[in-house]
Amino acid sequence: MSRPCNLHVLSELSPSARADLLKRTESDLTPFIEKVVPIIEAVRLEGDRALARYARELDKAAVPVDAIQASEAEFDAAFKAVEPEVIRAIEYAVGNIRRFHEEQKPEPMWLKEIRPGAFAGDRWHPIPSVALYVPRGKGAFPSVTMMTSVPAVVAGVPEVSILTPPTPEGTADAATLVAARIAGVSTVYKTGGAQAVAAAAYGTETVRKAVKILGPGSPWVVAAKRLLAGVIDPGTPAGPSESIVFADETADGRMAALDLLIEAEHGPDSSAYLVTHVAAVAEAAMAALPGWWARMPELRVGFSQTVLRGPHGGIVLTGSLEESYAFVNDYAPEHLEVLSTDPFRHLGRFTNAAEVLMGPHTPITFGNFVLGPNCVLPTSGWARTFGPLAVTDFMKRSSVGYVTEPAYAELAHHAGVLARYEGFSAHANAVSEIRDGLLAEMKERGR
Known part of the structure; x- marks a missing residue:
C-alpha cells in the first residue's frame, strides 16, 4: 500500500537531496x-x-x-x-x-542623552x-x-x-x-x-x-x-504559502497531520513539512491523513496532496531533536507551529522562523486569521533576514541629533581626528577653529 504522503528519512538523504527539501516553488523565477x-x-x-x-x-x-x-x-x-x-x-x-x-x-520620537549635552534619537513618519x-x-x-x-x-x-x-x-x-x-x-x-x-x-x-x-x-x-x-x-x-509543523515526543501525530494540511491546502505551489524525531508521531500522522482528507472538499484535497506528495512537502523524520532544530533553521519557514506540551522548551532553539505558534491550542489557523500578529510573512527562506509585516513597514524613520554648547568641543575634537584620518577636509574644517570663531561671533551678537 502506497503512503499518503512523502516520508523523508533525513539520515538516508544525500546532502544534495537534503538541500532539495529546502527549495520552494519560486526558487527559480x-x-x-x-x-x-x-x-x-x-x-x-x-x-x-x-x-x-x-x-x-x-x-x-x-x-x-x-x-x-x-x-x-x-x-x-x-x-x-x-x-x-x-x-x-x-x-x-x-x-x-x-x-x-x-x-x-x-x-x-525619542531622544536620549548619549553624552552629557549631546542628544540623539529617532523620529517616525508614515x-x-x-x-x-x-x-x-x-x-x-x-x-x-x-x-x-x-x-x-x-x-x-x-x-x-x-x-x-x-x-x-x-x-x-x-x-x-x-x-x-x-x-x-x-x-x-x-x-x-x-x-x-x-x-x-x-x-x-x-x-x-x-x-x-x-x-x-x-x-x-x-x-x-x-x-x-x-x-x-x-x-x-x-510568495506562496509554506509551513513547518515541528512535533516532539509529547505531540499527537493525528493533530500534527491535521495542522500539516493548513498551509498545504492553499495551493499546489505551497510547501509544507511535518518535522519530528519521533517515528511513532510520524506514523500516526501518516495514518491520520486519509481521514482528514475525507473531511475536506475535493479542491483542497487536490492542492494538499499535490504538495505533500511532491518535491516541497511531506514528513521529515530526523534522528534527534538537534537535527530537527537544524532542519527548521535551515529551512527558515514562513509559519512554524511547535506541537509540544512544553513549547517554551524549544522556542530558544529556533532562530529562523517568521512566525512561531506554540502549543496544541495555537494552530496556524489562529495566526492566519484572528490572533493579532501579522500573517503576511517572508517566504522562500527570507525569514533569515526579514520579519513579519509590521506597522513599521508603513512608516519611515529619521535620525535626530542635537548637541548643546557645553558638549560641542568634545565631539568636535574626536570627529575632527576621524575626518582628517579619512582625508575629508570639509568635514574637518566644519569642526575646526573656523567654526569656533563663527560660534564666538554668534554668541557675541546674541548678547
Whole structure:
C-alpha cells in the first residue's frame, strides 16, 4: 500500500537531496520573469486599457476601463452578499489585529542623552502611499485584506489602496470589500497579477501610483515586484504559502497531520513539512491523513496532496531533536507551529522562523486569521533576514541629533581626528577653529 504522503528519512538523504527539501516553488523565477516583462511594459504604455485587456485575457473577467475601481455601490452590495456571521468574524479579527499593531507602533520620537549635552534619537513618519496586494486566484482572502490594511491605517498612511484580481463577474471579492471598509480602506482596484504591480509602480488613469507595494502573491506577482524594485519598494518578499509543523515526543501525530494540511491546502505551489524525531508521531500522522482528507472538499484535497506528495512537502523524520532544530533553521519557514506540551522548551532553539505558534491550542489557523500578529510573512527562506509585516513597514524613520554648547568641543575634537584620518577636509574644517570663531561671533551678537 502506497503512503499518503512523502516520508523523508533525513539520515538516508544525500546532502544534495537534503538541500532539495529546502527549495520552494519560486526558487527559480526565470520563466515567470520572461513572461512578466511584456505585461509590465504594456501597463506602463497603455495604462487602464492594458488592465482591462488582461482582466479579460488572464482573469476571464469583463472589467471596463471606467470600472477598474470598485464603486461605493459595490461596497454596499458586498455587505448584503456576505453572511452576517462572516462579517462579525471579520470585525472580531480586525479588532485583535488593530490592538496588536497599535501596541507595535513606535513613539513618534525619542531622544536620549548619549553624552552629557549631546542628544540623539529617532523620529517616525508614515510613508505617503502604499498599494496592498490581495490575491484571489485560489480563493477569497479577506484575511490578507485585514492583515495589510489595518497596520497601514494604524501607521497613518494618507493614501492606501488595495489591488485584487476581479471575479469572473467583473467585481471585487465581496468579503475583501467588507474587510477593507471595516479596516478603514475605501480604494480597491480590480486588477491582479503582474499587471497590478505595474499599475501600482507607474500609475494609470485610474490606479494611483504608490511608493510601496505589500502583500503576498503568486510567482507572477513576485517576479513583477523583483523587476520593478527600482520603481516601487517591493516590501516583504511574500510568495506562496509554506509551513513547518515541528512535533516532539509529547505531540499527537493525528493533530500534527491535521495542522500539516493548513498551509498545504492553499495551493499546489505551497510547501509544507511535518518535522519530528519521533517515528511513532510520524506514523500516526501518516495514518491520520486519509481521514482528514475525507473531511475536506475535493479542491483542497487536490492542492494538499499535490504538495505533500511532491518535491516541497511531506514528513521529515530526523534522528534527534538537534537535527530537527537544524532542519527548521535551515529551512527558515514562513509559519512554524511547535506541537509540544512544553513549547517554551524549544522556542530558544529556533532562530529562523517568521512566525512561531506554540502549543496544541495555537494552530496556524489562529495566526492566519484572528490572533493579532501579522500573517503576511517572508517566504522562500527570507525569514533569515526579514520579519513579519509590521506597522513599521508603513512608516519611515529619521535620525535626530542635537548637541548643546557645553558638549560641542568634545565631539568636535574626536570627529575632527576621524575626518582628517579619512582625508575629508570639509568635514574637518566644519569642526575646526573656523567654526569656533563663527560660534564666538554668534554668541557675541546674541548678547
